[in-house]
Amino acid sequence: MQYDNFSIYGFQVEYPENWRVELYPKSAKETGEVSFISPEKDRMFVFWGLLEEVKKTFTSLDEHVERTIKKIEKTRGVDSLEVVERKELEINGHRAIFTNLQATISRGFFLFRRKELRGLLACHLYCEKASRFFILHGSLSSMEHEDVFDHMQKSFKCHR
Numbered sequence: 001m002q003y004d005n006f007s008i009y010g011f012q013v014e015y016p017e018n019w020r021v022e023l024y025p026k027s028a029k030e031t032g033e034v035s036f037i038s039p040e041k042d043r044m045f046v047f048w049g050l051l052e053e054v055k056k057t058f059t060s061l062d063e064h065v066e067r068t069i070k071k072i073e074k075t076r077g078v079d080s081l082e083v084v085e086r087k088e089l090e091i092n093g094h095r096a097i098f099t100n101l102q103a104t105i106s107r108g109f110f111l112f113r114r115k116e117l118r119g120l121l122a123c124h125l126y127c128e129k130a131s132r133f134f135i136l137h138g139s140l141s142s143m144e145h146e147d148v149f150d151h152m153q154k155s156f157k158c159h160r
Helices: 051-057 061-073 143-155
Strands: 003-008 011-016 020-023 032-037 043-050 078-091 094-107 114-127 132-140
Touching: 003 032, 011 043, 011 132, 011 143, 043 051, 043 143, 051 114, 051 132, 061 078, 061 094, 061 114, 078 114, 078 143, 114 143, 132 143
Parallel strands: none
Antiparallel strands: 003 011, 020 032, 032 043, 043 132, 078 094, 094 114, 114 132
């Protein structure tokens, strides 16, 4: 697979060249999001925000991850959530936490509801040098793009 480089506001990540990129219109250096969309409609995201703000809410990176998981569990339409894997990584010189979640999600209305299994991959990190936190997140209908998430995670640079 061929990859292109996406770079904005001092961070960069490689993404598949045949994927579409959408920058959230209100994104700025301090806070924002960008999504990378596969031809099959799977999505990878990078979220960022001010580190000082997130530290007002969470006492640690670990608490940030745990509260994110709890928030997903309470999301409308999520019937069940399983933590398949959780591990520490080093990304661009920072401690990061990777989580692999399996969610069963109900979609549709009343009699037309169907259940869908989704893989949710995430990697949280705090960058003191850039004064920002970053979350790489993937929402996958099948795990065929798990290697793409792994590549994006390994190529991620939050500062020079």
